[in-house]
Amino acid sequence: MSVPVSWYLVLAAVLFAIGTAGALTRRNGITIFLSIELMLNSVNLTLVGFSRLLEDRTGQIVVLFVLAVAAAEAAVGLALFIALYRHRRTIDLDRVNLMRW
């Protein structure tokens, strides 16, 4: 039996919601970053699902670019965390309030 594409899309929505909840509740910078990767990944699933539904390859190509941008974002973000840890000895984002109003 063939699985309807809408199941994949709803699964992607659930994964995105899990990622959102994680990014909003966690304090550890690394875990927040992992949650953001989770959200990016669920959007990729949505793109591939619609690419299957519409029989159009554009969604897959966009996923390729999202992967590259996620890699760039991870590299810069983790470098920022390394710099932050070197200065403050913590990456607990509640204790990093230098730029808070």
Add this chain to the structure above:
Amino acid sequence: MELAIFAIFAALALVSALVVVLHRDPVKSTLSLVVTLFATGVLFILLGAPFIGVLQVLVYTGAIVVLFLFVVMLLNLQREARRSEPGGRGQKVFAGLGAAAFLAFTAIALWRATGGAQTGPLAPDLVDLQSFAIELFGGYLLTFEVVGVLLLVAVIAAYIVAKRPEPASGSGGDSNPEGSR
């Protein structure tokens, strides 16, 4: 057959995503993300994107997650992870409510847009890697090049940001670690 594979890997993705978000230890969160990304890669292959699925496993779990693990080990966050996360019950409740509301909206929208849609058998053209490459390097060539430049800029930026500030860089350099404590 497809239903069985979908059920197994969808459940795997959901459970490991929950572990990513809920687990206290960042190392275990990161390793659980590997499982999530692998399961999503299998779903990509089910959806007729084998190239994207393989790329997902190679790039995400092979490169990005290793980068994460490397940083987690480098920073030695075990002590920080063991300390209980402070208060913020209200924040958790509101974040959960917000995520649930968002989930409801997106799930209803996606379901109403695609709920009854039945897909035919997988078109060979959708899976074909050669026509994928022709389209990627045809109409999306400029985007591809821009993404390459973005990666280069990101690597340089990561190097500059993570570089150890030089101790004897004259008086009052703006990368002074003591001044920002």
